[in-house]
Amino acid sequence: MSITAIADPTKPGSLAHRARTRRWAELLRCFPNLADMRVLDLGGTPHAWRLSPVRPAHVVTVNLDPSTAHQTEPDITPLVADACTLLTSGHLAGERFDLAYSNSLMEHVGGHRHRQQFAETVHSCADHHWIQTPYRYFPVEPHWLFPGMQWLPFRARVAVSQHWPYGHISSANRPQATQDVEEVELLSVTEMRSYFPQSHIWFERFAGLPKSLVARK
Known part of the structure; x- marks a missing residue:
């Protein structure tokens, strides 16, 4: 699954x-x-x-x-x-x-x-x-389904949002990823x-x- x-x-x-x-x-x-x-x-x-x-x-x-x-x-x-x-x-x-x-x-x-x-x-x-x-x-951030994402530095969270292929939020580019993480x-x-x-x-x-x-x- x-x-x-x-x-x-x-x-x-x-x-x-x-x-x-x-x-x-x-x-x-x-x-x-x-x-x-x-x-x-x-x-x-x-x-x-x-x-x-x-x-x-x-x-x-x-x-x-x-x-x-x-x-x-x-x-x-x-x-x-x-x-x-x-x-x-x-x-x-x-x-x-x-x-x-x-x-x-x-x-x-x-x-x-x-x-x-x-x-x-x-x-x-x-x-x-x-x-x-x-x-x-x-232990798993519920929006991106990435383990421990909420405790990472901001830049690392933006990178996860931009490149991690799972979860409920998919960021098309870095500005969008930055906004998604901020929210x-x-x-x-x-x-x-x-x-x-x-x-x-x-x-x-x-x-x-x-x-x-x-x-x-």
Whole structure:
């Protein structure tokens, strides 16, 4: 089996697909009434919810990708916006949700200040949340599927992004590789707890090792 097949969450039987299934089971254990909830998905897409085992009563997805605006369904409302500036942009002024949800976005928002803004959005928009992000100290970097890449010097990470043929990010040239590397910053447990001090941090594990972190409340 190829590395990409192992890491493809849409491929039944792959390691990534099994991990996603376990994550959904834990989400439903924590929020058994998800089907009745109004959910704010920060960084998600309508397409992802079409594939989900449970559909909430209504979902608002927030994504910078303008193509998501055309993926409308009666119970899914796509919003093209920045998840970190929702509180100041007026996009969701006065709106409340049962659950704020996010999957693998927090490591992409761009530094401490934006992560703080992201966390403020989560706390302000919903009483409950489920915020997942890959764990910095898992031995394989999850975007490039390269062992220990996150601990390499910046120049070496750019070289990996430009030449490593596997993973979910493929950089066509050095400027693109530089940008791709700049846009990923994995988080530690301490950082996650600082943004969500009242939350329980759940460790999603692979082979006994923490693979990703979920702040849930």
